[in-house]
Amino acid sequence: MTRFLPYTASTLSHEVNWLYLGLLIIAFCVLLLVVGMMATFCVRYRRASATVRGGPVKSFRFEIAWTSATFLGFIGLFFWGAFVYLDARTPPRDAVPIYVLGKQWMWKVEHPGGQSEINTLHVPIGRPIRLVLASQDVIHDFFVPAFRVKYDVVPGRYEDLWFEAITVGRYPFFCSQLCGTFHADMRGWVVTMEPADFAKWLAAQGPSESLALQGKALFHQYGCSGCHEPRSTIHAPLLAGLYGRPVALQGGGFIIADEAYIRDQILMNKHIPAGYPPKMPHFAGHISEEDVLKLIAYIKSLASAPGSAR
Amino acid sequence: MTVPALPELTPVPELAPVTAVENYLTDDMSLRSWLFTLDHKRIGILFIITLTLFFFIGGAAAALIRIDLIDPAGLAPPALYNRMFTAHGILMVWFFLLPIIPAGLGNFVLPLMIGAHDVAFPRLNLMSWYILAISGGLAFAAIFIGGLDTGWTFYEPFTADFTNGHVIMALAAVFLSGFSSISTGLNFIVTTHRLRAPGMTWYRLPVFVWTIYATSVIFVLATPVLAATLLMSAVQRFLHVGVFDPALGGDPILFQHLFWFYSHPAVYIMILPGMGVVSELIPCFARKPLFGYEFVVWSSIGLAIIGFLVWGHHMFVAGISVYSALVFSMMSFFVAVPSAIKVFNWTATLHDGWISFDAPMLYALGFVILFTIGGLTGLFVATLGFDEYVHDTYFVIAHFHYIMVGGMVSAFFGGLHYWWPKMTGRLYNEWWARIAALLIFFGFNLTFFPQFILGYLGMPRRLYAYPPEWQFWNVLSSAGAAVLAVAYALPLFYLGWSLFRGERAGPNPWGATGLEWQTPSPPPKHNFETTPIVTRGPYQYTPEPIPQNA
Numbered sequence: 064m065t066r067f068l069p070y071t072a073s074t075l076s077h078e079v080n081w082l083y084l085g086l087l088i089i090a091f092c093v094l095l096l097v098v099g100m101m102a103t104f105c106v107r108y109r110r111a112s113a114t115v116r117g118g119p120v121k122s123f124r125f126e127i128a129w130t131s132a133t134f135l136g137f138i139g140l141f142f143w144g145a146f147v148y149l150d151a152r153t154p155p156r157d158a159v160p161i162y163v164l165g166k167q168w169m170w171k172v173e174h175p176g177g178q179s180e181i182n183t184l185h186v187p188i189g190r191p192i193r194l195v196l197a198s199q200d201v202i203h204d205f206f207v208p209a210f211r212v213k214y215d216v217v218p219g220r221y222e223d224l225w226f227e228a229i230t231v232g233r234y235p236f237f238c239s240q241l242c243g244t245f246h247a248d249m250r251g252w253v254v255t256m257e258p259a260d261f262a263k264w265l266a267a268q269g270p271s272e273s274l275a276l277q278g279k280a281l282f283h284q285y286g287c288s289g290c291h292e293p294r295s296t297i298h299a300p301l302l303a304g305l306y307g308r309p310v311a312l313q314g315g316g317f318i319i320a321d322e323a324y325i326r327d328q329i330l331m332n333k334h335i336p337a338g339y340p341p342k343m344p345h346f347a348g349h350i351s352e353e354d355v356l357k358l359i360a361y362i363k364s365l366a367s368a369p370g371s372a373r
Numbered sequence: 374m375t376v377p378a379l380p381e382l383t384p385v386p387e388l389a390p391v392t393a394v395e396n397y398l399t400d401d402m403s404l405r406s407w408l409f410t411l412d413h414k415r416i417g418i419l420f421i422i423t424l425t426l427f428f429f430i431g432g433a434a435a436a437l438i439r440i441d442l443i444d445p446a447g448l449a450p451p452a453l454y455n456r457m458f459t460a461h462g463i464l465m466v467w468f469f470l471l472p473i474i475p476a477g478l479g480n481f482v483l484p485l486m487i488g489a490h491d492v493a494f495p496r497l498n499l500m501s502w503y504i505l506a507i508s509g510g511l512a513f514a515a516i517f518i519g520g521l522d523t524g525w526t527f528y529e530p531f532t533a534d535f536t537n538g539h540v541i542m543a544l545a546a547v548f549l550s551g552f553s554s555i556s557t558g559l560n561f562i563v564t565t566h567r568l569r570a571p572g573m574t575w576y577r578l579p580v581f582v583w584t585i586y587a588t589s590v591i592f593v594l595a596t597p598v599l600a601a602t603l604l605m606s607a608v609q610r611f612l613h614v615g616v617f618d619p620a621l622g623g624d625p626i627l628f629q630h631l632f633w634f635y636s637h638p639a640v641y642i643m644i645l646p647g648m649g650v651v652s653e654l655i656p657c658f659a660r661k662p663l664f665g666y667e668f669v670v671w672s673s674i675g676l677a678i679i680g681f682l683v684w685g686h687h688m689f690v691a692g693i694s695v696y697s698a699l700v701f702s703m704m705s706f707f708v709a710v711p712s713a714i715k716v717f718n719w720t721a722t723l724h725d726g727w728i729s730f731d732a733p734m735l736y737a738l739g740f741v742i743l744f745t746i747g748g749l750t751g752l753f754v755a756t757l758g759f760d761e762y763v764h765d766t767y768f769v770i771a772h773f774h775y776i777m778v779g780g781m782v783s784a785f786f787g788g789l790h791y792w793w794p795k796m797t798g799r800l801y802n803e804w805w806a807r808i809a810a811l812l813i814f815f816g817f818n819l820t821f822f823p824q825f826i827l828g829y830l831g832m833p834r835r836l837y838a839y840p841p842e843w844q845f846w847n848v849l850s851s852a853g854a855a856v857l858a859v860a861y862a863l864p865l866f867y868l869g870w871s872l873f874r875g876e877r878a879g880p881n882p883w884g885a886t887g888l889e890w891q892t893p894s895p896p897p898k899h900n901f902e903t904t905p906i907v908t909r910g911p912y913q914y915t916p917e918p919i920p921q922n923a
Contacts, residue, residue, distance in 0.1 A: 069830050082758050083829070090749040097720055097745050101738065104723035108659070109730075116725040122665040125721065126714070130668075133713040137706035140756050145699055147758020152695050167535070201531040202625060204690070204765060208831025211762040215691045217626065218530060219619025222692055235840060239765040239833040241524045243535055244451050247836035348620075 070209035072234055072255065073226045078147045079211040085143065151212060154225035158193035162356045165203035165216045168245040173356060177271035182251030186228055187261035193225040195322055197352045204240035207253055213239050221323045228255040278361025281354050300339055306366035311337040325359050396895040411495035412898065417480030418796065419502050424473045427509050431464035432861065439854040442847045447838035454837035455522035462525025463543060467550050468509040470781055471639060474646035476501065476557045478788045479585045481796060483561060485889035485896060486579050488570025488905045493563040497556045505553040512546035515539040524835065529617035529628040533609050541607055548603045551596040558592025561585055572907030577921065579887055579911040580663065583670045584649030587677035591638045599635035602628065626692050633684035641680040643777055645673055647784030648715055651737045654787050655719050657885045658734035659726030660916030665718040672711030679708040686755060690764045698757060705755035712748050716741060727916045732806030736787030739814040743779025747772060750825065768828025771821045779817050786864065793868065794882045798895040799875030805867040812860035819853025886911060886918045
């Protein structure tokens, strides 16, 4: 049978459903008003009808009335939509990060524990999840209709989206931005599970090193440790406790050291922290997006370590 | 004291049918005289013929899209499917919707409406047609020899590095077509400023002229941005200069900003002239002055201005900051206000009228309903929290087709039927025309209404294959497309027939007040035997029409 409604499987879905219902009611009333008036006039004032026609009507009052009515209505809708959007775009602080890498034409998912999957995303229900989205090539878009979330995955930067699943099930996700010939095949399933089942699932994925540990290995392999470890004699910022803190920049100003910042620093040395003239080589083109994610996971794992980003 | 109804609606003094009288068509019948013509009427007709050709090619691409989607697995190979929607988008946007009413109908009637003998720059006018015909040919050639799969939006970095189609050729075609837009826009701006007949003050201009004027301003201001953007894209593809490609240090979001800075105002290029046509048709067939003339006029100008400030709503989920999304959302609601004003004014015009339902009026009424649905669903996508869900889904496809096709194409057909007797001097078969109008309305809704539902169910756009549970709505939509295809082909036959066999039309078959109706049909080569002196505003139907030069 045909389905008339999409699944409602996240906390946000409910908000969007209500918003949709509100919009639908308003749109329906306005349409009924316009079409109703048109139909009435067309019948009543058809050329052959003997209805008495009145004299000219002053239009000014009507104009002011319907202009201000639509204006006020629109402002109301704007605020309603804005609140839902702000909610959708503001991940809770305790959201669990999962890394999602889009490439022509598949999605690779990396869990913090090092488990990875392709075109499937397992998540627990009842916990906010934050997807960190990266692209290896062109713009993709990660879209889970059942959760009412979507965001473009733009190469060269990180985007994120978050959701909290509320029902156990299997929901399709899609790529929603044209990305080439097999754009339509870039789809998969979100599998939502009870937290206990999810923990079991994670454990069953076989022994795997956590992303952070894999990142630590890369940290040495790419030679980052030569400068960025406490033992180093080279004048480079230490990374312990860096994640999530403000970094003072050369020439004034601060920037929060989030994933996007760390990524930009590794690949392009984009921002210059105060007191550290740019010495680091650019790694753009030498490190894959996947390895960058692992390095970031490692640097994040140092966040709780004592010390500060010098 | 009831007033008996039916005033005598004399269908305007029956002049002797203008058969062999010298007019712009009979002036010189050679092909050469058409290809080198400087007459705005002939150039308008050249535009209409050329653009209609592109319309049917773009329509054929749409037909293939709808055929593919009958089956959830997709009937066409994906590479072909992607090329088809790209061809459909490029041809329909740049080589039909943008120029059809301004350069086609507008070219024919605007000078007549303001009582001018031609446009300000006839040679530029002809050049504009050549540029458009050549660039359209180039676009068609690019599609014909293999096509491209970037979508009409040419998003980066896909266009830069990840596609092998004939991208440069298509970019060149669109780039070139911009010169036609700018020339035509410039021409109409100057014509409207300089060539109005004595007494034709700004507030006596028909709304159609106002909307073409507003459109022309957008043509002139927005098109250069598109040209610059496409040029940068081409330079990047050729010379690997990083502008938009992150692999070269460019910014893909910058491309979207620039592209939509043009392409959103272009949406108003694609609807304002339609609004203008409808503002002519409704008063004429309702035998009533247009309700709130000044408000309709200034809401057109408002649309043209605010239309420049809302481009970011194409990027709500593309990586712009939350704060700019908020601003763009609010501006998008603001831009909906002038559209709402127009709908209410058209509806109010019907009140107390003497309404007849000739084919042009059926198109106009259809326009108002479809445009209202398109506009109301525009509110859905302007609402941030909802757009975040339906962005890049079929909901958006349905929304803009309601505006572009339900609105603009209906308006074009309405205008074409309305001015047909003026252009050709002949009447068409009224019943066939009405059947076509109703069939278009029905077919259109059957095609696109299911797409709202698909969008709400979460079907992303540009998919050659989709999950089977969406098949029902897709099949409905494809069935609608079949009806629409027949409905769009119908006018070719009865209008074609009318060209040779149609009853001769008098100068003013509809009993309209505009200056274009106060000269023979077809008009003489220089439009008016004597320059009309305008004494009053437009749409003075009492319900007896009082011509603007009476």
